[in-house]
Amino acid sequence: MFTKADIKELTNKYIMNTYGRFDLALVKGDGTILFDENGKSYIDFASGIAVNNLGYNNKAINSAIIEQLSKLIHVSNYFYTEPQALLAEKLCMNSFADKVFFCNSGAESVEGAIKLARIFANKFSKRGYKIITMQNSFHGRTFGALSATGQEKYHNGFEPLLDGFTYVKFNDLTEIEALVKNPEYCAVIVEPVQGEGGVNIADRDYLKKLRELTFKNNILLIFDEVQVGLGRTGKLFAYMNFDVEPDIMTLAKPLAGGLPIGAVLAKDEVARAFEPGNHASTFGGGPLVLSAANAFFDEITKGGFLDDVLKKGDYIGIKLNDLKNKFPKLIKEIRTIGLISAVEFYDLKAKDIAAKLIEKGFLTTAVQDRVLRLTPPLIIKKDEIDSLIGNAAEVLNNSVTK
Ligand SMILES: Cc1ncc(COP(=O)(O)O)c(C=O)c1O
Known part of the structure; x- marks a missing residue:
């Protein structure tokens, strides 16, 4: 068995230097607990990065994967598969949406949403290609998603970005009110709760007025729920906290119980802009990942x-x-x-x-x-919360006395 020092050495030698890592090598997880290579346990208040909403070694997800594994891991989207059809139905029956497109990550789902907004504008609303996005937002690292991200620190060194994104203040309609009237714009993209931006929660009134403004001006409203969708906020989807429905929504992180997935959801009248050949993914919606996603979705929607x-x-x-x-x-x-x-x-x-x-x-x-x-698995227990708070108090006490 490799020691942490061995793993660190190989990682630093052979993996590109894109992550600042903590001095910890994890080998196993069960429920809300992770274990390092020495067997030391850690209570998880991270869930990967808001991914493991059902924790680790979840029986329902494991069984679904094991069962599907011997049937079919991958087949292309030229064919129909049951896990994909079933999850699409569940997502639509439980949300504002009528149609889904499956991909493999959050960034990819944002790319899909941007493409859908642009082609909808091109074919139907006859508006321009520009998109209003929020300062302090985070939408991913690919060029479209990066351009939609309203934080300079992620842009630096990668310019020129994709053309057509205007960053406005989050939770503030002042600039948006004028921009939505400009026919150059086809959509607004917003996280109902900015996750990477620091857990900034939109005001209900702001989202409601944003919805009214976008309806009135025939401009699409896209909610990025990659981080806060699927139970994280205590509602199935974050928008349900605000009683405001978007036209397009992106999902990813927790949807397949820890396997890579992304999804773009939309109302029929918007989704119809996509026709065969407009958008695609080799792996998106594959049967193995989607069987895990069905199990995850069934668990979080249980009474x-x-x-x-x-x-x-x-x-x-x-x-x-x-x-x-x-x-x-x-x-x-x-x-x-x-x-x-x-x-x-x-x-x-x-x-x-x-x-x-x-x-x-x-x-x-x-x-x-x-x-x-703090983004613990949704199965976190109250005594584990107490334990974190007690230990955080000790850490903060030491910071004061130092
Ligand atoms: C709101 C939001 N959108 C998109 C992304 C990008 O997701 P991924 O890292 O899966 O590409 C993230 C990742 O943190 C996110 O929080």
């Missing part, structure tokens, strides 16, 4: 599952606000909806706090410089 997420979301919100009250000079703000939360510090570096929490046996993620994000 009571999402109610429980909501309850635990309320609980973590109370606990985090107690923590803020204990450390008012360190913690600037708590933002939380369902089981995605942010602890924003005044001065502390979120990465340093995440590293100290790893030493104590907890995995979290740092987004932005001073924001610690």
Whole structure:
């Protein structure tokens, strides 16, 4: 068996240097717990990056994969397959959408949404190709998704980006009101909750008015729910918290229980713009991944599952606000909806706090410089939340006394 030092050496020698990694090699997971190569356990408040919504070694997902494995792993989209048809029906029956396109990642789903918006404008709404997007947003690393991303730090060095994206302030309609009237624009893309941007939650009123404005001006509304869709906010889809339906929605991360997947959902009147040959994916919607996705979807839509997420979301919100009250000079703000939360510090570096929490046996993620994000598996237990809060208090206490 390779030691962590061996793994680190090989990784640093042969893997391109695109990730800052914590000093931890993980080998196994079960439920909400991950284990390193020495058998030390960690309670997971990260879920990959908001992927493992059902935790690790989930029986329903494992059985679905094992059963499908011996039947059919891959076949092209020139043929029909049952897992794809079944998941598409489930997604449509449980959302605003009538049609789905399957791909392999979040970025790809955003690419698909951009292409759909553009071809819809070309064929039907007769508007231009430009898209309004939000400052501080994150939509992925491929060129279309990167161009839609409203954070300069991700653009630097890769210019020129794709033409036609205008970045406006999130949660603020001032600039949008004029832009939507401009016939050069065909769509607005927004995360109802900005995940990578620091867990910034849209106001209900803002999204409602944005919907009215986009309807009125015949411009499409795209919700990127790659990070916050599929139970993360305590509702099946994040838009359900705001009573606002988009025209197009992107999904990915947790949808196939940890296997790579992406999906673009749309209403019929929009989806009809795609015809054979317009868009495609070799692997998208493959039977192995989609059988896992069917199992994942069935689990999170079981009676009571999402109610429980909501309850635990309320609980973590109370606990985090107690923590803020204990450390008012360190913690600037708590933002939380369902089981995605942010602890924003005044001065502390979120990465340093995440590293100290790893030493104590907890995995979290740092987004932005001073924001610690919690995205535990949705099966997290209350005593595990208590344990995190207790240990975070110790870490913060040490930061004060140092
Ligand atoms: C809202 C959102 N969209 C798109 C992406 C890109 O997803 P992927 O890394 O699967 O390409 C992410 C990833 O964090 C995301 O949070």
